[in-house]
Amino acid sequence: MARSDDEQWWDLLAGKEAPDASDEKGRQAKALRDAVLREHAAIGADIDAAASFSRFQARLERERPATGKKTREAGDTQAARGFGSIARWLRSLRGPQIAAAFALLLAIGAMVRMGLSPQADFVIRDYALGQRNYVQVDDPQAHQAKLAAELKALGIDAETLAVPDTHGAFVVQATIPAQSSEALLQILARHGLRGFRSGELDVGFQKR
């Protein structure tokens, strides 16, 4: 049964074959299709979903503030406690102990520099509890997926955020119930972090 002009035209515009259509109709539909596709591609050329997403998150937070969310102050308090312990330790030092402490700091500095392996795409840094730990890498999403998979292999249930946070980071979160194992420490070191003990693991991989 012969198909109507409209059906032929629809198929041709959708990029399908229409052997029963005339050559002229085929040429017209193809030209129109190419023109519309070209315009459509031009409109989408400058779309930056990550930047727009950050602006949306900020707007949502402003216009519909979160309820029951862990406050920033809580995290700051934990961090302050950590710094307080270090400060108390430094104040307790006397005479030669101060020199030893400086030597220790220099050694830590050297170790940090050694963390800049030519193969690694990040700088290894100490984990800070009570806040998101940002690591700058070449491929944030690859690091996110790999860390989540490695944690899962250790039996740790990690949560990944499929979209970047407000700082453009791809996040991995997990609760580490007991003292972290050597295997976990090695995994974290491969992703640019060291010194994590236990508790809430919160890592954000940003584009370097």
Added chain:
Amino acid sequence: MDNEEFMRRVRLGDEQKRKAIGELYYHEYPYLRRWTERLLRSQSLSRRPDDAEDLIQDIFVRFFDACESFDGRASLRTYLFQAIRNRIMDNTRTSPVTMVSATAADGEDSLLQNVRAASDPEVSVAAKLCMEKVLPALQKSHDAHTLLTYEQIIVEGRSYPELAQLLEVPEVTLRQRVSAAMKTMQSLINKLCGGLP
């Protein structure tokens, strides 16, 4: 993210709901931005990408408030697309001045200029003629619904039933629209381009 997974997360509380809405925004934004910008242009409301983004964000903020009552009859993408389209059409009918209107000050459509400037050898002479002459003439002679219908066929390759659901019109109306516009287009191509090479 399918409808069920989305609704499951929305019901888990504010934090999970935010994450679900955020993921939805991130994944659907490129698609919605293209069509929103296209609709705003075809209605001569705005040619600024920022306006399209603002409108999409408005829709998402409202959806954040109302997503618990999302009935799931259409996909999330279709639902959001319809919400944007209805908002633009309502705006055109009721208060055309509330959005930034495209004025003569905008000059010639920069998009078309860009397209012309790109002397891409892969674009046929026939397609260039369509871009320069036929599409602008179509935008003047047809309503936004018809243009949207054509663009959805071409870009998304949708069938009649799919498109009828997306545009919320009976299939018969859609067929009449396509038929009428086809004749106009063919006549425009013949008139403006003298037939195509």
